[in-house]
Amino acid sequence: MTFKSALDIDCGIRYMYDTLCIMSPCGRKMLLESKMMTTKDDIDNYYGRLRDVYDKDCSKIANKLMCIKDIHNTLCRLSDAIVLDDIELYEVKYLAIITSEVDVLLQQLQLTAIELPSLQAVVDILDPDHTHIPSFYIYDSYSPQLQEVRKQLRAIQIEGKDLSDEMRQEVAQLMQRNADLELQIRERLTLQLQPYASKLQQALDNLSLLDILIAKATQMHELQLTFPHITQDNYTLYNNMFNPAVKAHLAHQGRDFMPVSIGIEQEPVTIIGANMGGKSVVIKSLALNQLLAQYGFGVAADSCHINPVEEVALCIGDEQSITKGVSSFAGEIMAIDAVLSKVRSGKKILALIDEPARTTNPIEGTALVEGLLSVIEEVKGRWILTTHYNIKNDNVKRYKVKGLHDGIMDYTLVPTHSGDVPHEAIAIAENLGIDTQWIEYTKSKLNN
Amino acid sequence: MPFINEILKYDSLSIVGLEKNVGKTECLNYILNRLPLQHIKVAVTSIGIDGENKDQVTATKKPEIYLRQGIYFSTAESHYRERRLISELIEITNERSSLGRIVTAQVAIGGKAIISGPSSGLSLRRWVAGIKKMGIDLTIIDGAISRLSSASPAISKAMILSTGAALSSNIATLVQKTKFVAEMIALPRLDDASRDTLCDIESGVWGVDTEGNIVDFKITSALAINSVKSDITQGMKIIYTVGALTDRLLNIVADSKRIKEITLVVKDFTKIFVSETAYRIFCSRGGKIEVLQKSKLIAVCVNPTAPNGYVLDSDTLCRKLREAIKLPVYDIVKNNYDI
Missing domain, CATH: 3.40.50.300 (P-loop containing nucleotide triphosphate hydrolases)
Incomplete structure (x- = not known):
């Protein structure tokens, strides 16, 4: 029986769900789809993890988990090597950065309930300028040709707003060239990232689980469970x-x-x-x-x-x-x-x-x-x-x-x-x- | 143009067109092209458009907006994919519209994009709050008269009204209609000890009696005013409706013998849904409406050309409007403020 169907049992379990402060949509989804544990070993193992979280102040981690998006579909596309667009690449980069940030916090707290895979390689691929911020676009530094095209585009724009028809045409051509180059780069990035698809999925799952554990531990303190x-x-x-x-x-x-x-x-x-x-x-x-x-x-x-x-x-x-x-x-x-x-x-x-x-x-x-x-x-x-x-x-x-x-x-x-x-x-x-x-x-x- | 400097005094602006094809996009483009982006961070969005790229009424293409380098913009992800500029994706917000999630990006190399942001007043308010955290100095919302909530002072403090021949091809009518809206926006802010208490009320129709006591008329909204049997104006100095102000409530106050002693109060001008005729009668009997939150109307932009080809005389139109509403009025296209 999934937790979602257990919610229909009129015994006050819905109240427990309603007072559970899960930060991410994927954590909530994971909880609702979770199956009831039926063996002592499974339950003991789970409580072992919960106990680890229960004893620690995880509020900083919870704040990070609030930002997690459910990018399961994007990761499926990535593992099939379908070329990702800017928005999807952003999602991947964002997940990789959040994962490494949470990992640092886990180590600080010496929290071993959850293990997160290292996604530094993914961050390196998607952050060529080492900005360490989770925003993304096809950066100039991905290709010298791209750099050149954009240099020309910028030069025209700086010259002024009153563009002649010729200039307008040139801008259109440069934009087209830019789009073609961006596509090539996205293809390359997708292939570079594909081997990490399963690690990314694992990170997303474990972050979701961590979210659930923190919510349950917080609820235990609040309701004196x-x-x-x-x-x-x-x-x-x-x-x-x-x-x-x-x-x-x-x-x-x-x-x-x-x-x-x-x-x-x-x-x-x-x-x-x-x-x-x-x-x-x-x-x-x-x-x-x-x-x-x-x-x-x-x-x-x-x-x-x-x-x-x-x-x-x-x-x-x-x-x-x-x-x-x-x-x-x-x-x-x-x-x-x-x-x-x-x-x-x-x-x-x-x-x-x-x-x-x-x-x-x-x-x-x-x-x-x-x-x-x-x-x-x-x-x-x-x-x-x-x-x-x-x-x-x-x-x-x-x-x-x-x-x-x-x-x-x-x-x-x-x-x-x-x-x-x-x-x-x-x-x-x-x-x-x-x-x-x-x-x-x-x-x-x-x-x- | 002077009104750019006026805009810079505020941290939020909405641009509202009184009808389709009144040149709202030209007005927005005009402003975006002139803001001193080297000094301030600007973010722009619109109150969502409804899923189609073409305007179903006039079959004209939905206008694209030219965005300069450095501007932040929020649009639906499907429109983001179609953008014709180079931009860095900053955030995927939790807001959604019929066209997908709303994403926020910063322009790296200028170009055109379709802007279609959050589709309700509430989500727009969340957007404003979220984007302010990125250190944005000025938020600009491309609004719509059918969704006037975007111009509510809770979302944007200043506004620009866009009007034109598409609203009416008769100058007198056009001026009259525009003047009425401008008048509503210019309604004075309530100055009374009860103001703070009234601001906290979330629904219903309330009164403040002559001694300053707050009275709940136990009416869910002005739409249910017919269910009241007693005279609600008795002993009151203020009647406040949290939701819409309708002709019916206005007429009840207008018919009262005490009309001159009563102030009718609404949250802000976007809650006023009264006809001009009813309002004029109300005023002629000495009635007055005040608002809890006031918007600042900076200027009016006009487009003298109607979609059917009819063209009004720009100079006359601008002059008459200026006389009527006592605010700057501009025809951006005619004066060839290049767009």
Whole structure:
């Protein structure tokens, strides 16, 4: 799965992308096209590079990276030896100069996360006057003939603006000669540069990667993210996990996000708890952090152990589609079914299901969830569910949101053995200040 | 010609033609040929032309501009490739037009090129900001009346108006139309304690009451003025519209009994979209319009020849215009200021 498609998962990952300050268009493109890493080695290797960048002040490099243009097409033309025009030669020269400037900064910082190829030869070809500035044209010094033609052109121009017809013709001829000579030189330059095409591409790719790494490291400092510990066993642990998107939203309202800790030794897991107890946020944060770790971002927790999977499936019950003629119940059940068949085919999936079968009657709903948990026992896989139903299965590890205490919600997750769900809906409704008569009638119904 | 010296007092200039074929390019060429490039760095661009090399209306070729050695210019990359001069490419900007990215270059050996720069006011403003960093002393924008935003004082402080027989072949009408535009450009700058606050407002129609309090009429723009039921002029000394000033808003103020106590304020003259008739009625009743930012109109250039071959008398035209707008008026072609 590419990062671009992961952005559609509604868990707060888009917020992470939006707050990521990537400087160059090619860095952004590279990130969006990047594939999710699925092995411990790949992820560890990536975090090794990120850690190198994380410890250093890379602001000078970031400023340089802001100027990088995506010249992939130009480099393809160069490797095919298609004669480059002035603008393309400028692009190549510019990339070569930026690469060597960034390389100097990398050495100053002793930053080894990225290695840049030496492009001094390219700079030498395109900067015959050794001006060390990234502008470009076919310089006079490329050929004595060109020098001569331009000398004549300059002489005529200096003589004045009132040119006779003969002079005008001469200027036209000289301009034509100039254009012919320039073309010859561009052909020569293209051939000289062609052997460096792959090095230039490598430089562009590595600069893009460096851009991404610096952006991620900056984001880690800004949002107080950490490096995850990648495990190979099935043990997942989050110490004070949070969701940056939700946290920012709450901060905007002047409220604090209460981090949640959870340790999962075995799946499946069910999370029960009162309404507004943050169960959905836990499910979304688990999805978010798994994705963050596998796309090489800092993770939103004080510390964590994460076991990589091949796919993160988040079902939050919004699969309803009027246009497809599917009810919310059907949409949800079909989405869970799709995950189930992938797990059956042996794919390693982290399945996070928020209140399955919530939109149907509680009797069949409970049975459907219990049935699902029984299937999971056979097909295995990593499943985490939230529910309001009293589930009797005994193959399940259960967590419970602590819930209301003196009218204040405690979002802490505590292990529990009982499947009994808390009866706090009315207390919460009262807290929200809804119609008192409604509450009274509801209470009297319950007491009967 | 005196107006070159006048131009040098400013760091940004736009040249706006009131109609096609009024000699705007001649005017631009004239200026570019006379600027003392040995003393100042000049950059030129135009508010983008729309993709075709030929003028679709009159089938004449889009004019090329003669650029002297040392001038900086920004144009779309496809026009850069077609240039007939020798230049050093300085930068590929992040601005785009329908003809590709906008590139900036400095002329090494003079010649002709088609200039087609950023196509919106906002990107033009970014261009000005970007090019200033290269140490440019004077930016010149080849503008268009259909995109008057290029002449907004937010982009260029001084301007030259180009008018001619193509606008009208009747001298009286031509003078009247040109005078109206010149009058709008010459509107006085608001002198009131509320000016700074008004400058920071980003949208809507606002008022300042007689005690100096700022009042939001909760109207998104002057175009939505019909949705207001109450009399917005009540108790106000200033009515300010951030966006376009339309006939409708002008008439509301014109019909008010308090018209003489109210100043109608706009951001700058490019936001005024009122008909001359409505404006004259407004003024005759004692109404006045002021601007937050004022442009400086340096001169008016005329082309007495219309594309259909009709030629007005240059001297009469210049004299009448000069009398009407009280500014220098020049016929550059007739006086054979060689171009």
